[in-house]
Amino acid sequence: MKRIKGWGATVLACATTLQEAQWLESNGADGIVAQGIEAGGHRCIFLSKDLTTQLGTVELLTQLVQKVKVPVIATGGIADAGGVAAALSLGAIAVQLGTAYLLCSETRTSQIHRTALKSEDAQHTVITNLFSGGPARGIVNRAIKEIGPMNSDAPEFPLASPAITALRKNAEGRGLGDFSPLWCGQNATGCKEISAADLTRELAADL
Ligand SMILES: Cc1cc2nc3c(=O)[nH]c(=O)nc-3n(C[C@H](O)[C@H](O)[C@H](O)COP(=O)(O)O)c2cc1C
CATH class of the missing domain: 3.20.20.70 (Aldolase class I)
Incomplete structure (x- = not known):
């Protein structure tokens, strides 16, 4: 520092x-x-x-x-x-x-992630270590249900990420987010498909 x-x-x-x-x-x-x-x-x-x-x-x-x-x-x-x-x-x-900006046009949020954020699934989030080895909050998916949310066998941060990549890529290739980190906070109600600048202006105007 x-x-x-x-x-x-x-x-x-x-x-x-x-x-x-x-x-x-x-x-x-x-x-x-x-x-x-x-x-x-x-x-x-x-x-x-x-x-x-x-x-x-x-x-x-x-x-x-x-x-x-x-x-x-x-x-x-x-x-x-x-x-x-x-x-x-x-x-x-x-x-x-953070979460409120995930659907903004400037973001590189994947289509699978966007679909999950816009669905009822976004109301179900949990802290998991499966996708990187570090604790992070995301939408509950198949990996979390079957081997998580916290698993002491997950490699230490950041090594869990390469460990799950093959499964993730295979599922994503079939349009599924079953093994993807679908990062999302407990409150996804602020997500809007507009630019980050417009979202920020809206928040400021409503304040
Ligand atoms: C996709 C995404 C990735 C994030 N990655 C990190 C990170 O690597 N380190 C960190 O300290 N916070 C990270 N955060 C948390 C944000 O810095 C911020 O604290 C959080 O998004 C605020 O809560 P909210 O998502 O409910 O708005 C991340 C948030 C999101 C949405």
């Missing part, structure tokens, strides 16, 4: 617990992203591997705003202007949305 800051950079780093936030602050982070358990994709958990430590966005944000001095950015499960306003009212200086 010192080296990066030496280049004049501002460092915003991600925490999933108060302990991680305090570690980042004491190591020089200029701002902390508070990542709640609702968040889609990979978790930034780094001090422990124990997922029972993971908090929802509201509780994590509240703890961090009270206990760290640097600005806190909220992320996880925020999908509309109401969610943004709620996070700001709890003391976040900004918010970060």
Whole structure:
């Protein structure tokens, strides 16, 4: 972190617990992203591997705003202007949305992933280590149902990814997302098939 800051950079780093936030602050982070358990994709958990430590966005944000001095950015499960306003009212200086942008025209989200995000399946997400070896939230699919969601036999991050590639490619070739990481947070209701710029403008206008 010192080296990066030496280049004049501002460092915003991600925490999933108060302990991680305090570690980042004491190591020089200029701002902390508070990542709640609702968040889609990979978790930034780094001090422990124990997922029972993971908090929802509201509780994590509240703890961090009270206990760290640097600005806190909220992320996880925020999908509309109401969610943004709620996070700001709890003391976040900004918010970060991930899942809501997955259908935007600029993204490289695959067709299989897009179809899942637009379906009822997106209401069923879980944290899994099957697709990379690291914990990440995605839509429940065949791999998760049959060998997951967490499996201690999955190779360590990032080696689980090449380990599942053959199955994934075979299924994708048949139009199936059975063995693909279908990253998605608990709240996919904000996904829109418009440009990222327009989605951001809509959120700002509704705020
Ligand atoms: C497709 C995708 C990939 C992600 N990959 C990472 C990652 O590698 N590391 C990380 O710390 N967060 C990752 N995230 C989490 C985001 O940084 C952010 O915390 C999250 O998307 C916010 O929650 P939301 O998805 O409910 O909006 C990813 C999110 C998505 C949607």
